[in-house]
Amino acid sequence: MTIGFTLRAATSASALGLLLATHPAAAQNPADHSSHAAPIASVAAGAALTEGVITRVDARSGKLTIRHGEIANLGMPPMTMVFGLKDPAQAQTLQPGTKVVFRVEDTGGGNLLITHIEAVTQ
Numbered sequence: 001m002t003i004g005f006t007l008r009a010a011t012s013a014s015a016l017g018l019l020l021a022t023h024p025a026a027a028q029n030p031a032d033h034s035s036h037a038a039p040i041a042s043v044a045a046g047a048a049l050t051e052g053v054i055t056r057v058d059a060r061s062g063k064l065t066i067r068h069g070e071i072a073n074l075g076m077p078p079m080t081m082v083f084g085l086k087d088p089a090q091a092q093t094l095q096p097g098t099k100v101v102f103r104v105e106d107t108g109g110g111n112l113l114i115t116h117i118e119a120v121t122q
Helices: 002-022 034-047 088-093
Strands: 050-058 063-068 079-085 099-106 112-119
Touching: 050 079, 063 099, 079 088
Parallel strands: 079 112
Antiparallel strands: 050 063, 050 099, 063 079, 099 112
């Protein structure tokens, strides 16, 4: 038992040393995760967004036609297609030709719904 405990303690100490060497912020306050949680969340959220260009707006039905890149979360290749908006009122604020990033979800039965969309400013 002593050998196992010593080996585990040495391994844990090595891992902790490696963590502190590669992430110095972890040494400040182990309970404070604010210094490294935000970038991870930003990367995760950003990875789910798809780039596109609005080609048509149907404000009455709350639908957009978008020429888009690959939609990774759905395994969909680049193409142009019509999407419904989770918040149909957003169609009033968007125009053809607007570059956007958006997230689309399959709500079942092949119904694709934009759950997040924002114009890209250059």
